[in-house]
Structures are given as C-alpha cells and as structure tokens.
Amino acid sequence: MLSSIGIPGLILILLIALIIFGPKKLPEIGKATGQTLREFKSSANELVKDDEEEEKDVSKKENI
Numbered sequence: 001m002l003s004s005i006g007i008p009g010l011i012l013i014l015l016i017a018l019i020i021f022g023p024k025k026l027p028e029i030g031k032a033t034g035q036t037l038r039e040f041k042s043s044a045n046e047l048v049k050d051d052e053e054e055e056k057d058v059s060k061k062e063n064i
Contacts, residue, residue, distance in 0.1 A: 017029075
C-alpha cells in the first residue's frame with residue numbers, strides 16, 4: 001500500500017500536515033506517534049514471547 005505513494009505523494013502529505021498542524025505541533029505529533037509505535041511493538045513482542053513460552057511448557061508436559 002505505501003509503496004505506491006512514492007516520494008511526491010509523501011511530500012504532498014507532509015505539506016498538508018504542515019499547513020493543518022503548523023510547524024510547532026508537527027514535532028510533537030511525530031514524537032507521540034513514535035512512542036505509540038514503540039509501545040505497540042514492545043507489546044506485540046511480549047505477546048509473541050509469552051506464546052512461545054506457553055508452547056514450550058505444553059511440549060514439556062506432553063513429553064512427561
């Protein structure tokens with residue numbers, strides 16, 4: 001989906017965001033977005049790790 005946007009499309013989106021939010025709000029929005037994505041990624045990694053641990057526990061119980 002994002003591969004079809006291209007450089008001109010990204011520049012247009014950034015210009016529209018700059019006009020709507022202004023130069024002072026844009027860094028704040030970027031920071032908040034980055035923190036949100038970082039938290040989402042760490043939560044997803046924790047869920048995957050928990051699932052892997054459960055699978056190991058189940059396989060150990062089956063072998064006993």
